[in-house]
Amino acid sequence: MPEFDLILRGGRLVDPAHGLDAPRDLGIADGRVAAVEEAIDEARAARAIDLRGRTVIPGIVDTHVHVGGFGGRTRAAGHRMAAETGVTTVLDMGSRMETIVEGMRAAGAGLNVAALLSSAAAFPRERLDPSGAEIGAALEEELERGAYGLKIIGGHTPLTPEATARCVEVANRRGVHVAYHIGTTASSSNLLGVRELPSLLGDEGRVHVAHVAAYCRGMIAPPLEECAEAIDVLARLGGRAVSESYLSTTVGVGNATSGACDGDEVTDHVTRNCLAMRGYVPTRADLRRAIRDGYCGVFVERAGRVVLAHGAEAQRAWEEAGTQVGVSFPVTPPESALALMLARRADGAFAVDALATDGGGIPRNWMVERGLALVRAGAMTLADYVRKASLNPARMLGLDRKGHLGAGADADVTVLDLERGVATLSLVRGRAIMVDGHVVGSGGTLLLTEAGARAAAASGLEYEVADPRRSSMYAVGAG
Numbered sequence: 001m002p003e004f005d006l007i008l009r010g011g012r013l014v015d016p017a018h019g020l021d022a023p024r025d026l027g028i029a030d031g032r033v034a035a036v037e038e039a040i041d042e043a044r045a046a047r048a049i050d051l052r053g054r055t056v057i058p059g060i061v062d063t064h065v066h067v068g069g070f071g072g073r074t075r076a077a078g079h080r081m082a083a084e085t086g087v088t089t090v091l092d093m094g095s096r097m098e099t100i101v102e103g104m105r106a107a108g109a110g111l112n113v114a115a116l117l118s119s120a121a122a123f124p125r126e127r128l129d130p131s132g133a134e135i136g137a138a139l140e141e142e143l144e145r146g147a148y149g150l151k152i153i154g155g156h157t158p159l160t161p162e163a164t165a166r167c168v169e170v171a172n173r174r175g176v177h178v179a180y181h182i183g184t185t186a187s188s189s190n191l192l193g194v195r196e197l198p199s200l201l202g203d204e205g206r207v208h209v210a211h212v213a214a215y216c217r218g219m220i221a222p223p224l225e226e227c228a229e230a231i232d233v234l235a236r237l238g239g240r241a242v243s244e245s246y247l248s249t250t251v252g253v254g255n256a257t258s259g260a261c262d263g264d265e266v267t268d269h270v271t272r273n274c275l276a277m278r279g280y281v282p283t284r285a286d287l288r289r290a291i292r293d294g295y296c297g298v299f300v301e302r303a304g305r306v307v308l309a310h311g312a313e314a315q316r317a318w319e320e321a322g323t324q325v326g327v328s329f330p331v332t333p334p335e336s337a338l339a340l341m342l343a344r345r346a347d348g349a350f351a352v353d354a355l356a357t358d359g360g361g362i363p364r365n366w367m368v369e370r371g372l373a374l375v376r377a378g379a380m381t382l383a384d385y386v387r388k389a390s391l392n393p394a395r396m397l398g399l400d401r402k403g404h405l406g407a408g409a410d411a412d413v414t415v416l417d418l419e420r421g422v423a424t425l426s427l428v429r430g431r432a433i434m435v436d437g438h439v440v441g442s443g444g445t446l447l448l449t450e451a452g453a454r455a456a457a458a459s460g461l462e463y464e465v466a467d468p469r470r471s472s473m474y475a476v477g478a479g
């Protein structure tokens with residue numbers, strides 16, 4: 001019996017957790033990293049892959065995707081769309097577990113998937129002020145189905161400030177992941193909501209702040225002033241707030257929100273903000289006008305993937321779906337996205353912990369494409385990039401065996417071609433899920449809490465019990 005199942009030979013291995021940036025052979029056995037050496041004899045392995053000229057990094061972890069429902073439609077295509085870019089682990093930001101499990105069975109791409117219960121799914125728009133007991137019951141039920149925690153979708157479907165604070169408190173007490181798209185009935189999905197955050201968290205609250213750039217679009221102050229203030233709020237919360245941000249801007253696919261109308265009224269608060277930014281009012285007629293004018297795009301499915309349509313096709317898709325469809329506006333200025341991606345704290349650590357995409361079924365899976373562009377532009381080192389795209393996100397989720405390639409780590413690996421700026425191979429626990437941009441994985445591994453183990457076993461999917469309390473959100477002392 002050979003000692004290793006697989007050797008990844010001769011790649012430049014970049015593993016900032018171990019201060020390593022050098023050519024190394026990586027030996028994999030039973031889905032784990034078994035050896036990192038200058039040279040491993042091929043006779044010791046069943047198989048070897050020559051990766052000279054390539055860069056080997058711990059598998060990319062995207063802490064903000066939508067592979068479950070989005071905009072009223074199933075987005076299982078998101079598994080493939082994320083996996084083909086080199087991502088190995090994702091956090092789905094708000095679905096129902098049945099949608100996640102169904103999607104993984106039908107269209108999974110071999111990813112590790114943790115998923116959060118959406119507050120909007122648990123508490124429809126007319127339920128603005130659920131009690132702690134109601135929140136706890138909804139959360140517990142979903143944890144038992146395999147959820148990793150709770151996503152408060154306040155920006156789109158706001159709760160009262162009190163109920164938002166209760167969501168954080170209930171999730172913290174339960175020791176599960178809790179992410180917050182900023183915004184309550186007293187604030188909004190912009191800098192006003194960022195200013196409200198410390199009062200919601202009180203002295204103890206801990207939270208994952210979703211896509212910080214989305215609150216710095218220049219609605220309240222010039223964009224870079226908003227970024228500086230958001231960074232300051234995060235810094236003052238210390239380790240109690242972990243955060244990610246995306247590189248989606250006014251160029252390419254912009255934001256993602258809902259085109260839903262109730263009667264004549266546009267219901268989603270982010271959509272309402274986007275309309276207001278260009279002088280439209282939040283009515284069905286004005287949203288139709290914004291689509292016709294080309295300001296608002298509509299997500300449509302074409303050949304098994306989601307693309308952004310404009311003009312007549314967009315209007316048709318929105319009308320045909322009875323407005324229940326995802327839409328997009330070019331609203332995040334590039335200067336905000338870049339400032340937040342690059343900003344550092346006084347100690348040199350990134351002010352925003354992670355690069356994420358808000359991708360998956362939304363066609364902007366840019367962990368590698370836009371992330372590596374920053375490396376190529378000299379805006380960050382490759383080790384910085386690995387921190388932002390793998391190490392920090394793994395720590396945000398409390399996944400100790402991911403984000404690095406030390407002995408005993410999960411053999412989740414992304415292989416990069418730096419010259420072309422793409423991922424050419426990715427492995428999950430030693431098995432290839434993507435080769436040269438083509439997905440070869442299927443199904444996937446549910447990452448869940450102890451409470452979900454029984455349901456996961458019944459689902460037939462692979463699963464792994466993890467402990468969200470190991471997240472850096474919980475591990476660091478109050479700031």
Ligand SMILES: [Zn+2]
Nearest residue numbers: 064066093358
């Ligand atoms: Zn999102």
